[in-house]
Amino acid sequence: MATQVTNKSGTGWPRRSSQGQMDNGTQKFNPNQSLTINRTINLYPLTNYTFGTKEPLFEKDPSVPSRFQRMREEFDRIGMRRSVEGVLLVHEHGLPHVLLLQLGTTFFKLPGGELNAGEDEVEGLKRLLTETLGRQDGVKQEWIVEDTIGNWWRPNFEPPQYPYIPPHITKPKEHKRLFLVQLHEKEWESSSTASNHPEECYNDKSLEQQLPQQTHTDVYNDYMEHDLQQHATSLSNFNQHHHSY
Numbered sequence: 001m002a003t004q005v006t007n008k009s010g011t012g013w014p015r016r017s018s019q020g021q022m023d024n025g026t027q028k029f030n031p032n033q034s035l036t037i038n039r040t041i042n043l044y045p046l047t048n049y050t051f052g053t054k055e056p057l058f059e060k061d062p063s064v065p066s067r068f069q070r071m072r073e074e075f076d077r078i079g080m081r082r083s084v085e086g087v088l089l090v091h092e093h094g095l096p097h098v099l100l101l102q103l104g105t106t107f108f109k110l111p112g113g114e115l116n117a118g119e120d121e122v123e124g125l126k127r128l129l130t131e132t133l134g135r136q137d138g139v140k141q142e143w144i145v146e147d148t149i150g151n152w153w154r155p156n157f158e159p160p161q162y163p164y165i166p167p168h169i170t171k172p173k174e175h176k177r178l179f180l181v182q183l184h185e186k187e188w189e190s191s192s193t194a195s196n197h198p199e200e201c202y203n204d205k206s207l208e209q210q211l212p213q214q215t216h217t218d219v220y221n222d223y224m225e226h227d228l229q230q231h232a233t234s235l236s237n238f239n240q241h242h243h244s245y
Contacts, residue, residue: 040239041146041182043091048186048245059103068157071173075157078117081174084125085112086181087149087235091242096235101132110178125179143181149234150178180235185243 061067071081087110088099100108111132115124126143134141152161154174165172 038239039147039237040241041089041180041235042185042241042243043089043096044183044185044243045245046090046092046097049090049183064159072157075173080172081154082115082119082121083113083174083176084115084121084128085110085176085178086125086129086143086145087178088181088183089235089240090183091240094242096240096242121177122179125181129181142184144184146180146182148177149180149237152176152178178234180238185245 061070074081090097090099099111101111102108111129112125113128113132115121119127122145125145129143130141150163152163152175153165153169153172154161154176155166155169155172157173161174161176
C-alpha cells in the first residue's frame with residue numbers, strides 16, 4: 001500500500017526516508033519502485049553508422065577577437081548568450097569515443113551552437129544537430145537527448161569559462177549547457193564540414209577527417225587542445241553498455 005509523505009520545509013536537497021526512498025515533497029512511494037540512481041547509456045560500434053557529406057558550414061566569426069566583439073554587441077541588445085552542445089558516444093574495439101566536428105586542421109568542437117532568442121534548449125539542440133549532422137534524404141532524424149552533463153558560464157567577454165557563476169559576477173555573458181545524446185543502434189549521418197574560411201575545409205574522404213573521434217584517454221591527455229577533459233569526468237556518472245552489434 002502506497003503512503004504519502006509531505007516535506008513541510010520545502011527546502012534543501014531531495015532527502016531519503018528511512019526506507020531509502022526519495023523525499024521530494026509530496027510524493028507517493030511504491031515498494032517496487034526502482035530509483036534512477038544508476039543511469040546507463042548504450043554505446044554501439046562505430047561501424048554501425050554510415051556517414052555522408054553535406055555542404056560546408058562556416059563559423060560566424062573569422063577570429064576569436066571578432067567572436068567576442070559580436071558577443072559584446074549582442075549582449076547589449078539581447079543579453080546573455082545561450083548555447084548548447086551535444087556529446088555523442090560510440091565505441092570502437094570496446095573503447096568509448098566522443099564524436100567531434102573539425103574546424104580547419106587543428107581545432108575540434110562538439111556539435112551544437114547558439115540558441116535563438118526564447119528557444120527551448122532541447123529543441124534548439126535538436127535543430128542544431130539536424131543542421132550539422134541531419135540526413136539529406138528527407139527522412140526525419142530523431143535525436144534522443146538523454147540528460148544534462150554540464151553547465152558552463154562565461155563571466156566576461158573572454159575565453160575562460162567556469163562550472164559556476166563567480167560570486168562577483170551579476171551578469172554572465174554566456175551560459176553553455178552540455179547534453180548527452182543517445183545514438184540509435186544504427187544511423188545514417190551527414191557530416192557537415194565546418195570551417196572559419198572556405199579554404200580551410202578539410203576534405204571528406206575519410207570518416208576520421210569528417211567526424212573525428214576522441215577516446216576518453218585522449219580527452220584527458222589533450223585537454224588544452226580540445227577542452228574536453230570535463231566531459232570525460234561527467235560521462236563517468238553513467239554506466240556504459242557497449243553493444244557488439
